[in-house]
Amino acid sequence: MPVNRPDWQQYQHEVAATLSQLGFTAKVEEKVVGARGEHDIDITARMTSAGVTQLWVVECKKWNRAVPKERILTFSAIVADVGADRGLVFAENGFQAGAIRVARNANLTLTSLVDFRQNAEDELAAMKVRGLQERITALENEFHSLWDLTQEERDKRIAQYVGPPSAFNLPGHSAIMAPLLTRLSQMKEALNFANFNRWPVTYWAVGDEIPIEVNDWPGLLFVIEETVATCERIHDQMMSPQTKIKDWRELQSQEMTDLLNVIRQNAG
Structure with missing residues (x-):
C-alpha cells in the first residue's frame, strides 16, 4: 500500500530518491553528531568518489514562502559543525535575497x-574534481615528506621506489621521483584547464612521453582517477612493500593498460 505522508515529508523522500538515483546513499531524518552537539538532519547523502568519501547534508523546505536569511544562517552553522563537504537547501518557492547572499559566502547550494x-551532472563532476585534487595534493605532500625522515630511512624508502625512471641522469633523490611528481602536477593542470572549458585537454599517462588529448569530462576523470590510483600504489610500495614488484606497470589497472594500448595503436 502507498504510504500517506504529509507534503513536507513526501518532499524529503522525493529529494532523497533523487540523490539515491545519482549514486548517493541517502538517509531521511538522521541524527548527526557534530563538534558542538547532535543535529536532526532532514537528509544525509554519502558517496565515495575518486577515492574520497563525501558527506552532503540536506534541508528541505516545503513552504509557501521564500526561505529567509535566518534559516540559512542556522543551517550553515550546522553544516560547519558536522564537517559536511556540502550543504544543500531544497525549496520550491525560492529564497530571500539575504539567504542567497549568505549561501554565496558559505559551502551551500540553494536549489529546487x-x-x-x-x-x-555538473555538481557530481565538480565533486569528483575536488576529490581528485585533494588526492593529488595529499600524494605530493607524502612524497615531499620523505625529506622529513632521517637520511638512513629516506635512503631505504628511495631504494624501494619502483616508479618510472627519470630520463635524465641527475643526482639526488628528487630526480629519481621527478617523472611521478611531474605527472601529479600535470594532472592538476589538466583539471584546471577542463574547469575553464579549454578542451581538448592535454594529458600525460605515467611512463609515456607522448601526450593524449581528452575531449570530455567522463574521459578525463577516468584517466586521472586511474593514474592517481597507480601513483598511490607506487608510493605505498615504496613505503611498505607487500610483494616484490619488477615493473611499476604491475600496479596499473588492466582497464587503464588496455585503454592506453588502444590509444597508442590508433595514434600509430
Missing part, C-alpha cells in the same frame, strides 16, 4: 528539485 535534477 527541478533545478537540482537539471544541474546534477
